[in-house]
Amino acid sequence: xxxxxxxxxxxxxxxxxxxxxxxxxxxxxxxxxxxxxxxxxxxxxxxxxxxxxxxxxxxxxxxxxxxxxxxxxxxxxxxxxxxxxxxxxxxxxxxxxxxxxxxxxxxxxxxxxxxxxxxxxxxxxxxxxxxxxxxxxxxxxxxxxxxxxxxxxxxxxxxxxxxxxxxxxxxxxxxxxxxxxxxxxxxxxxxxxxxxxxxxxxxxxxxxxxxxxxxxxxxxxxxxxxxxxxxxxxxxxxxxxxxxxxxxx
Amino acid sequence: xxxxxxxxxxxxxxxxxxxxxxxxxxxxxxxxxxxxxxxxxxxxxxxxxxxxxxxxxxxxxxxxxxxxxxxxxxxxxxxxxxxxxxxxxxxxxxxxxxxxxxxxxxxxxxxxxxxxxxxxxxxxxxxxxxxxxxxxxxxxxxxxxxxxxxxxxxxxxxxxxxxxxxxxxxxxxxxxxxxxxxxxxxxxxxxxxxxxxxxxxxxxxxxxxxxxxxxxxxxxxxxxxxxxxxxxxxxxxxxxxxxxxxxxxxxxxxxxxxxxxxxxxxxxxxxxxxxxxxxxxxxxxxxxxxxxxxxxxxxxxxxxxxxxxxxxxxxxxxxxxxxxxxx
Numbered sequence: 300x301x302x303x304x305x306x307x308x309x310x311x312x313x314x315x316x317x318x319x320x321x322x323x324x325x326x327x328x329x330x331x332x333x334x335x336x337x338x339x340x341x342x343x344x345x346x347x348x349x350x351x352x353x354x355x356x357x358x359x360x361x362x363x364x365x366x367x368x369x370x371x372x373x374x375x376x377x378x379x380x381x382x383x384x385x386x387x388x389x390x391x392x393x394x395x396x397x398x399x400x401x402x403x404x405x406x407x408x409x410x411x412x413x414x415x416x417x418x419x420x421x422x423x424x425x426x427x428x429x430x431x432x433x434x435x436x437x438x439x440x441x442x443x444x445x446x447x448x449x450x451x452x453x454x455x456x457x458x459x460x461x462x463x464x465x466x467x468x469x470x471x472x473x474x475x476x477x478x479x480x481x482x483x484x485x486x487x488x489x490x491x492x493x494x495x496x497x498x499x500x501x502x503x504x505x506x507x508x509x510x511x512x513x514x515x516x517x518x519x520x521x522x523x524x525x526x527x528x529x530x531x532x533x534x535x536x537x538x539x540x541x542x543x544x545x546x547x548x
Numbered sequence: 549x550x551x552x553x554x555x556x557x558x559x560x561x562x563x564x565x566x567x568x569x570x571x572x573x574x575x576x577x578x579x580x581x582x583x584x585x586x587x588x589x590x591x592x593x594x595x596x597x598x599x600x601x602x603x604x605x606x607x608x609x610x611x612x613x614x615x616x617x618x619x620x621x622x623x624x625x626x627x628x629x630x631x632x633x634x635x636x637x638x639x640x641x642x643x644x645x646x647x648x649x650x651x652x653x654x655x656x657x658x659x660x661x662x663x664x665x666x667x668x669x670x671x672x673x674x675x676x677x678x679x680x681x682x683x684x685x686x687x688x689x690x691x692x693x694x695x696x697x698x699x700x701x702x703x704x705x706x707x708x709x710x711x712x713x714x715x716x717x718x719x720x721x722x723x724x725x726x727x728x729x730x731x732x733x734x735x736x737x738x739x740x741x742x743x744x745x746x747x748x749x750x751x752x753x754x755x756x757x758x759x760x761x762x763x764x765x766x767x768x769x770x771x772x773x774x775x776x777x778x779x780x781x782x783x784x785x786x787x788x789x790x791x792x793x794x795x796x797x798x799x800x801x802x803x804x805x806x807x808x809x810x811x812x813x814x815x816x817x818x819x820x821x822x823x824x825x826x827x828x829x830x831x832x833x834x835x836x837x838x839x840x841x842x843x844x845x846x847x848x849x850x851x852x853x854x855x856x857x858x859x860x861x862x863x864x865x866x867x868x869x870x871x872x873x874x875x
Contacts, residue, residue, distance in 0.1 A: 312648075313640065316640060317640070320680070388629075391601060393649075394654070
C-alpha cells in the first residue's frame, strides 16, 4: 500500500517537473483565456446579465472554467506522448498497479489545472472580481475538482489513442460543445429547450456554476448541489479512467 | 540448479504472424543467459511476454515462481528491464530519471541517492547528471538506460540489445559490472545481443531462436563443439548452390551451410583441403575470399539459422510487439 502511494507520488512529481520545464505551456494557457476575456467582454459590454451583473464580471468564472477545460482535457495527450517516446513502458513494467499509475497522472494533471486556474484567478482582480482569502481557499478545491473530472476524461481518451492526430480530433469533438454548453459565455436558460438536456451531462456546466456562486454570488443551482454533482462526475470519470488504464497491457 | 524462469509451449501471434511458436525453455537462477537470433526472430516478443508487457496467445511462463499473466504484479516485483527502444523522459535530468525509477520500485530516498551515484559513475555520466536528457547523445541515453535498469538490483534483469551503439570501452565496463552483480546478488541476467563475442564471453548458456522457434540451446563451448573440426568460410555471390553441392562431396566435410554472403564449410582433420581449394578456384564461382578458423559462435549461428549475425542494423520486433500489445 505504502509502495503504491510512493509510486503515485513519483508520477505526480514527474508531471509537475515536466510542467515547470515547459514555459510555453504556462504562457499560452494564460494568454489565450485573457484574450477571450478582453475581446468578449469589450465586444459584449453593452449586455448586462439578469441581476444587473456586468457582462465582464459574469464572463470571468466562465473563462476560468475554460482555462481548466482546455489545459486539463489536453493533458490526456501525455499518455499518447509517453507511449510514443517509450516512457510508458518504464511505468508499465514497474511493480505499481495500473490504477496507481492512473491516479498519479490524474492527480498530476489536476494539480497543474489548479495552478493554471489559480494564476488566472489572481488576474481576476483586474476584472472586478473581489478576491478574499476565504474566497480563494474555497475556489481552489473547486478548481481541483473540475480539473480532476476533465483530466480523467482526457486520460481515458488518451489511453485509447495511438497518435497525436487521433487525439486532437477527438479533443476538438469534446472541447467546443463542452465549452459552449457550459454557461461560460451566457446563462444556460437562454438555450433552446432541446439543448438543455446536454448541459445536464456536462460537468463543466456545474463547475462554472459553482465558480460563479463563489466568485460573484449568483448561480443557477446552489453551491452544495453543484459540488454534489461534481463529486458524482468525478467518481464516474475516475472509474472510467482507471478502468482504461487497467486494460492497458 | 533451481530454475527462475520456466517457459512452456509459449506462443504469441499477431494476426497471421506467429512471433513466438510453442517455445519451451527454462532459465536457471543466477545464470547469464543469452538469446540470440536473426532480426525478427521473436526475441523481443519473448522478452515482452516475460516482463508482462504482452499477453501470450497460448502456453505459459513463470518468472521467479509467479505466472506472467495471472500474477503479473508479482512478476514485475522481481524484474528489471532495459528496453531496446528508448524509454527515458527527455524533459527530466539524468538524475531525475533515476530518482523516478527508484521511487517506482519502492526504494527509500537514501538508497536512491547512493545507488544513483553508483550507477551514474559506472556509466560515466556523473558530470552530466543534472542535464536534461534531451541534450544527451544516443550513446549517453543508452548508458543512462542501463544505469536505470541496475538501480533496484532486481532478481531477474532483462537486457534487450543493451550495448548497441556503445563504444568498446563502455561496453566492457558494463559487462564487467554485470558479471559482478551476478556474482554478488545471484542475479539472473537474460539478454539479447548482436555482439557474438560478448555473448560468448559472458553467457553461461545460449539459446538460438530462428523463425519464432528455439533452434538450439547450450553453453557456448558445447555449441561450438557441435560444429566439428574447423570452419572454412568462402565469400562469393555466384553459384552458391552449385558450389555447395560440389563441396559436400569432399571427404571429411561434415556439413556445408549457405548463408547470405557465401558458404561456410566445416572440415574435420582428415579432410582433403586440396580438393576444396581446387573447387573453390574454379573461375565460375568468382570467389572473393577464403578464410579458415576454429568454430566461433558466429559459425554456430550461421549453421543453425543460415544467416550471419548483423552487427550494424538491428531491426527490432520491439515496435511490432509494442503496437500490438499496448493500445
